[in-house]
Amino acid sequence: MALAIFDLDNTLLADDSDYLWGVYLSELGIVDRHHYESENERFYREYKEGRLDIFEFLRFSLKPLKDNTLESLQQWRKDFITRKIEPIILPKARELVEKHRVAGDTLMIITATNAFVTAPIAELLGINHLIATDPELVAGQYTGEVMGIPSFQQGKVTRLNDWMKAHGQDLVGSYFYSDSHNDIPLLERVDNPVAVDPDDNLRAHAEQQGWQIISLREE
Numbered sequence: 001m002a003l004a005i006f007d008l009d010n011t012l013l014a015d016d017s018d019y020l021w022g023v024y025l026s027e028l029g030i031v032d033r034h035h036y037e038s039e040n041e042r043f044y045r046e047y048k049e050g051r052l053d054i055f056e057f058l059r060f061s062l063k064p065l066k067d068n069t070l071e072s073l074q075q076w077r078k079d080f081i082t083r084k085i086e087p088i089i090l091p092k093a094r095e096l097v098e099k100h101r102v103a104g105d106t107l108m109i110i111t112a113t114n115a116f117v118t119a120p121i122a123e124l125l126g127i128n129h130l131i132a133t134d135p136e137l138v139a140g141q142y143t144g145e146v147m148g149i150p151s152f153q154q155g156k157v158t159r160l161n162d163w164m165k166a167h168g169q170d171l172v173g174s175y176f177y178s179d180s181h182n183d184i185p186l187l188e189r190v191d192n193p194v195a196v197d198p199d200d201n202l203r204a205h206a207e208q209q210g211w212q213i214i215s216l217r218e219e
Contacts, residue, residue: 002173004100005160005186006127008111008118010179011196012093013085014217017121018061018113019044020084025064028076048199050181054112054152059144062135065116066144073116073142081120089124092216096177097125106169110160110176110186112152116142131159156186181205 009016022040026033039060046052065073100107108129109122115132122130134147151159164170174190176183181201187193195206195213206213 002103002105002175003108003169003171003190004097004103004105005108005110005174005176005190006093006097007176007178007180007183007196008109008121009113011177011216012090012097012109012125013121014088014090016044016113017085017117020088021080021117022061024076024080024084030068030076031064047182048180050201052152052182054150054155055146058114058133058146058150062114062142062144062146065114065135065142070137070140070142077116077120080117081124085121086124090216094125096216097127100175101126105175110151110156112150112156112182129163131156131163153182154185156183157189160186160189178202187211 006012009018019040022031022036025031026036043052043057043060097107106129107127108131109118109125109127110131111118112133114135115130116135118132119130131151133150133152136143136145136147149155149158171190175192175194176187176190177194177196178187179196179198179202181199184202184205193206193211195202195211197215197217198206198213203213
């Protein structure tokens with residue numbers, strides 16, 4: 001069975017779940033709206049420009065997990081998934097996932113967004129394997145720190161390699177679908193790299209390399 005790996009934000013989803021989680025918390029007044037939205041915009045811009053300091057961003061994005069109880073966080077997350085995520089799961093993305101499922105491929109999401117936000121999204125899509133940035137949880141409380149290597153840029157390659165060793169998998173016949181130039185390190189490792197509604201930098205690289213380019217948004 002080949003690995004079929006999917007980026008999440010702006011690939012299977014029509015927006016960025018990490019960014020939307022921040023917007024949601026701001027709307028509820030859980031974080032200071034002006035400050036949080038300003039910083040959220042800055043980090044998102046830096047991500048798209050390929051100059052994001054992932055550890056600075058994670059200190060920012062994981063702070064609400066540290067500052068609130070797990071019970072409250074889980075309640076908010078359930079509402080967030082219903083209101084913000086379910087409406088932006090792309091129908092063509094569901095079709096693509098099902099195509100690989102029917103083919104017998106091993107399905108995986110690999111994302112820089114933290115696992116607290118993304119685990120229920122993977123479950124919604126029926127994808128059992130998730131590699132995400134892991135927030136540290138100690139005695140039922142998030143610490144605001146990261147556990148292990150963030151799955152961002154080259155970190156996605158490292159985390160995937162560790163997963164493959166643990167599960168006896170390899171990249172023979174593998175696919176990786178992504179929208180972002182931040183994922184070029186992993187796209188270069190798989191047998192079938194696919195640029196999905198790519199940003200300008202990834203589109204240029206994909207065209208140069210002769211990679212497949214598809215859209216999950218166009219009719």
